[in-house]
Amino acid sequence: MVGEDVRLSVRDLSISYANQPALSGVSLDVHEREIFGIIGPAGSGKTSFLRTLNRMEMLHENMTVDGSIVFDGHDISEIQNVYALRRRIGVVFPLPVGLPLSIYDNVALAPRLSGIKKKDALDEIVEQCLRRAALWDEVKDRLGALGSLLSGGQQQRLTIARALSQDPELLLLDEFSIAVDPVTTMRIEDVLKELKQEVTIILVTNLVQQARRLADRTAFFLSGELVEVGETEALFNGKVKDQRTLDYLEGRFG
Amino acid sequence: MTHSEGNGGVPGQSLIFAATPLNMRNHQLQWLFRVLFGLMTLILVVPVGIILGVLLVRGGPAISFEFLFSYPSDGMTAGGIWPALVGTMWLVAVSLIASVPVGVAAAIYLSEYAPDNWLTRGINLAIINLAGVPSIVHALFGVGAFVIFAGFGTSILAASLTLAVMTLPLVIVATRESLQAVPVAFREACWNMGATRWQTIRTVVLPNAISGILTGVILSVSRTAGETAPIMFTGAAFFFPFLPVSVFDQTMAMAMHLFVISTAVPGAPDELKYGTALTLITLVLLMNAASIWFRSYLRGKKKW
Numbered sequence: 023m024v025g026e027d028v029r030l031s032v033r034d035l036s037i038s039y040a041n042q043p044a045l046s047g048v049s050l051d052v053h054e055r056e057i058f059g060i061i062g063p064a065g066s067g068k069t070s071f072l073r074t075l076n077r078m079e080m081l082h083e084n085m086t087v088d089g090s091i092v093f094d095g096h097d098i099s100e101i102q103n104v105y106a107l108r109r110r111i112g113v114v115f116p117l118p119v120g121l122p123l124s125i126y127d128n129v130a131l132a133p134r135l136s137g138i139k140k141k142d143a144l145d146e147i148v149e150q151c152l153r154r155a156a157l158w159d160e161v162k163d164r165l166g167a168l169g170s171l172l173s174g175g176q177q178q179r180l181t182i183a184r185a186l187s188q189d190p191e192l193l194l195l196d197e198f199s200i201a202v203d204p205v206t207t208m209r210i211e212d213v214l215k216e217l218k219q220e221v222t223i224i225l226v227t228n229l230v231q232q233a234r235r236l237a238d239r240t241a242f243f244l245s246g247e248l249v250e251v252g253e254t255e256a257l258f259n260g261k262v263k264d265q266r267t268l269d270y271l272e273g274r275f276g
Numbered sequence: 277m278t279h280s281e282g283n284g285g286v287p288g289q290s291l292i293f294a295a296t297p298l299n300m301r302n303h304q305l306q307w308l309f310r311v312l313f314g315l316m317t318l319i320l321v322v323p324v325g326i327i328l329g330v331l332l333v334r335g336g337p338a339i340s341f342e343f344l345f346s347y348p349s350d351g352m353t354a355g356g357i358w359p360a361l362v363g364t365m366w367l368v369a370v371s372l373i374a375s376v377p378v379g380v381a382a383a384i385y386l387s388e389y390a391p392d393n394w395l396t397r398g399i400n401l402a403i404i405n406l407a408g409v410p411s412i413v414h415a416l417f418g419v420g421a422f423v424i425f426a427g428f429g430t431s432i433l434a435a436s437l438t439l440a441v442m443t444l445p446l447v448i449v450a451t452r453e454s455l456q457a458v459p460v461a462f463r464e465a466c467w468n469m470g471a472t473r474w475q476t477i478r479t480v481v482l483p484n485a486i487s488g489i490l491t492g493v494i495l496s497v498s499r500t501a502g503e504t505a506p507i508m509f510t511g512a513a514f515f516f517p518f519l520p521v522s523v524f525d526q527t528m529a530m531a532m533h534l535f536v537i538s539t540a541v542p543g544a545p546d547e548l549k550y551g552t553a554l555t556l557i558t559l560v561l562l563m564n565a566a567s568i569w570f571r572s573y574l575r576g577k578k579k580w
Binding site: 077078081083104105106107108109111113114119121122123127131132135136181184188254 | 318470480483
C-alpha cells in the first residue's frame with residue numbers, strides 16, 4: 023500500500039492561455055511514493071497541468087495560472103529560486119529529447135548544472151542513472167556517442183536517466199510511450215515500478231491500460247475539468263462516481 | 277490535345293489508365309514550367325560564367341608574385357597591389373571585431389530572451405530594413421558619425437565601423453536563424469532540469485548554432501571586402517604609399533583601388549585593372565568557398 027503522506031497538494035488550480043481556459047478548478051493530492059496516473063482525451067489539460075508543477079508557465083507567454091500548488095510544504099508560486107524547484111522535479115516528454123551531446127554528457131548535464139565537477143562523482147551518477155533507466159548495458163561501451171542519434175526507445179530511456187540524474191523527488195512523465203515500441207514501453211514500465219520505491223511519479227497517459235498497469239490512483243481529466251480521482255483498480259472495476267469516467271475507461275466515448 | 281473521352285474507344289482495363297484531358301493538360305503545364313524555370317537558372321548562371329571567364333583570360337596573365345606583393349608605381353599605371361591587399365585585410369579585420377560581438381549578442385537577445393511584442397517586432401523590422409539601406413547612405417552616415425562626430429577622421433577605424441554597421445544585419449539575421457534552427461524541445465529539456473537561460477544557451481543552443489553563425493560571419497567578410505562606397509569617404513585613400521600601422525591611418529583598399537585605376541588614372545593598362553578585379557573576386561570566392569566547406573563539414577557532424 024502506498025504511503026499516505028501528501029507530497030503535492032493542488033487546490034483550485036486554473037490555467038488559461040490568452041484567456042482561453044485550459045484547466046479550471048482542479049484540486050487533488052499526490053501521495054508520497056505513489057504513481058499517480060492522469061488520463062483523459064487530447065486537449066483535456068493534462069500537459070498544461072504538468073507544466074505548472076515546475077513553474078514552466080513562466081517560460082510560456084500568455085499562460086496564466088491561478089490557485090495554489092503546495093509541493094513538500096512550500097507554495098511553489100512563492101518560491102523565488104525556481105531553478106532549485108525544477109531540479110527537484112524530473113520531466114520526461116512525449117517525444118524523446120536526446121540532447122545533441124554525448125550520452126555521458128546528457129546524463130551528467132543536470133549534476134554539472136548544480137555544481138558537481140569531480141569526474142568520479144559524475145561517473146558514478148551517470149552509471150547509476152543509466153542502470154536505473156535500463157540503458158546501461160546497451161550504451162556502456164559508447165558513452166561518448168551522441169545521445170541524439172540513439173534509437174527512439176533508447177533516447178527515451180536516456181531522457182529518463184537524465185531526469186533521474188537530478189535526483190528528483192517528483193518525476194513527471196508526459197505520455198512517455200507515444201514514440202516507443204511496446205517492448206521498450208514494457209521495459210520502461212518495469213523501471214517505473216522500481217522507481218516508485220523512492221520517487222513520487224505523476225504519469226500522464228493516453229493509454230488507459232497503461233494507467234491500469236502502473237498507477238496506484240488515477241485522475242480523469244476531461245475538457246479542462248477534473249472529473250474524478252480514485253484508486254485505479256476501483257475505477258476499472260466500475261466503482262466510479264461519474265458515468266463519464268466509466269464511458270472513457272470502457273472506450274465508449276463521444 | 278484531342279483524344280478519347282473516358283468511355284470511348286479502347287475496351288477493358290486499359291481504359292482506367294487512359295489519360296483524361298485534365299491529365300494531359302497537367303502534364304503539359306508541368307513540362308512548360310520545368311523548361312521555364314530551367315531557362316531562368318541558366319540566365320542566372322551565364323553572367324557569372326562570363327565575368328569569371330573574361331577576368332581569368334584578361335587578368336590572369338597579370339597575376340604574379342610581383343603583382344601581389346609590390347607597391348603601385350608610375351602614377352599607378354604599373355606595379356602591384358600590395359598596400360591595397362593589406363588595407364582590405366585591415367578593414368575586414370577591424371570591422372569584424374566591431375560587428376561580430378555586437379551582432380551575435382543582439383541576435384542571442386532577440387532570439388532567446390526578448391518577449392514577442394511590438395517593440396521586438398519593430399526591432400526585427402528595423403534590422404531587415406537596415407540590410408536594405410544603400411551602401412552610399414551608410415557611407416554618408418559613416419562620415420557624419422565616425423569621421424566627424426566621433427572624431428576618428430578618415431581612418432581605418434572610421435571606415436571599418438561604417439562597414440560594420442553595414443554588415444551588422446547580415447550577422448544578426450544569420451545568427452538569429454541558426455539559433456532558431458535549434459529545436460525548442462532542447463531548450464525545454466534544459467529548462468526543466470533547472471538550467472537558467474544562459475546555461476541553456478551556453479550548453480545546448482550555441483554549440484549547435486555555431487556553424488550557421490560562422491557562415492554568416494564569413495559572408496559578411498566577403499561583403500566587407502567588396503564594398504567601395506562606404507570606405508570611399510571614411511578611410512580609403514586614393515594612393516597611400518605606406519602600409520598602415522594603426523587603425524587611425526588611412527589605407528588603400530582593393531575595391532577602392534579598382535575603382536580608382538578604372539576611372540581616375542588615365543593610361544592605366546587594362547591588364548592591371550583586370551588583374552586587380554581578378555584578385556578581389558578570387559579573395560571573395562575563396563571566402564565563400566571556405567564558408568561552404570565549413571558548413572558542410574559541420575553538417576557532416578550533424579547532431580540530431
